[in-house]
Amino acid sequence: MVSSCINCEHCIGEKCQLDWEIGQMGKVGIVLFGPSLDAVSGVSSHVKLLMASSLADRYKLMHFQVGREGRAENKWQRMARFAFSPLQLAVFLVRKKPRIVHINTSMDRKAFWRDLTYLIVARLLGCRVVNQFHSGSAPQSLFSSPLLSSILKRFLLASHVVTVLSSGAVRSHRAFDSRIAVELVPNAIDTKGLLDVERERPVGGAPLRLVFVGRIIRSKGLFESLAALKLLKDQGLGFELRVAGSGPDEAEVLESIARLGLTSEVTLLGPVFGAEKDRLWLGSDVQVFPTYHNEGLPYSILESMAAGCVPITCPVAAIPDVMRDGVHGLFVPAHDPAAVAAAIRRLADNRAELLCMSAAGRQRIAENYTVDRLAARFGEIYERVA
Known part of the structure; x- marks a missing residue:
């Protein structure tokens, strides 16, 4: 009876769980806050990278879901979650007994009040707090009231x-x-399928293969890109643009494509993920991304450079830390279709420069923006904080 029980699927599962629990004994517990791990979100991607990294060998990593991304809920359910989530967090922390709470947040008012409550709960229960900001906003811009700014300052301190x-x-x-004990920790990406794949050398004189990957909202610069392509088409330049993503301005983008006469050159692919997205990056020459959004460090910039797809973008938030103008890609001013058109024309007319930027971008990511680098950096922080 005992031997047959050991071989049954149920008991094998229980043994695996027991082995995992034994393996976690003695490890410092760390709770990572973030949306559902199934959500299409930059923060979700970041949390998943950390949980799958070498940090899991050193620490007991746990996920506590926050925010509404990945949830199907109505207004009343959202209100109930907002009201009761501090209690849920307290119960979670008492049961799991982590040493560190790692809050992933952004510098906006709604997130601030939620995370202020979470920080209070965590500190009252004796947890150490790592507060990671994923947006590019400065703390000075969040509140105009001196009283509220003082509360924000206390939160950070x-x-x-x-x-x-x-x-x-x-x-x-x-x-x-x-x-404020502030430290620089840039985003990172899983470079497998991008850096380790050799790019095909583009055919000289072939139409430039352009790509946009991201949320389809006006502030990402897609409308300026379409206006730039209209200028280039009128000049007789050949190109193709593939747009991957979705968003609230998608219908307006389709209208603009038709109005500008770009239906033969521009294709909307919808959202793409995983290997399909990797193939899209590797099969494109230039990323057209003149964003003026409140960015932190867009994953699309890191992914495109890892694939050797040269970015044309704006010098906002953390992007100038990653790429140098004329070395890894080209910077353009925001709201300037003529500048976007000139940048595309420059790369189309000088394929040798395009190839140099492509190689330099891949090297830049390999040296500075890998998951191993991210895990090592947070490992240093966790060790000090714990």
Whole structure:
């Protein structure tokens, strides 16, 4: 009876769970806050990268779901979640007994009040707090009221470490209060399927293969890109643009494509993921992404450079920390279709420069923006904070 029980599927599953629990004994517990791991979200991607990294060998990593991304709920359910989630967090922390709470947040008002409550709960229960900001906003811009700014300052000072994505954000936090323990920790990507795949050498004189990957909203610069392509088409330049993503301005984008006479050159693919997205990056020459959105560090910039797809973008948030103008890609001013058109024309007319930028971008990502680098950086922080 015993031997047959050991071989049954149910008991094998229980043994695996027991082995895992034994393996976690003695490890420092860390709770990573973030949306559902199934959500299409930059923060979800970040949390999944950390949980699958080498950090899992050193620490007991746990996920606590926050936010509405990945949830199907109505207004009343959202209100109930907002009201009761601090209690849920308290119960979670009492049961799991982590040493560190890692809050993933952004510098906006709704997230601030939620995460302030979470920080209070965590500190009252004796947890250390790592507060990671994923947006490019400066703390000085969140509130105009001196009282509310004072509360924000206390929130940041109550965090044992605050991490941000750009050198500019480090400066703005130190200017807000020099006592804030702020550190620079840029995003990273899983480079498998991008860096380790050799690109096909583009055929000289062939139409430039352009790509946009991201949420279809006006502030990502897609409308300026379409206006730029209209200028280039009128000049007789050949090209193709593939747009991957979805968003609230998708219908307006379709109208603009038709109005500008670009239906033969521009294709909307809808959302793409995984290997399909990797193939899209590897099969494109230039990423057209003149964003003026409140970015942190867009994953699309890191992914395109890893694939050797040269970015044309705006120098906002953490992007200038990653790429140098004329070395890894080209910077253009926001809201400037003529500048976007000139940048595309420059790369179309100088394929040798395009190839140099492609190689330089891949090297830049390999040296600075891998998951191993991200895990090592947070490992240092966790060790100090714990």
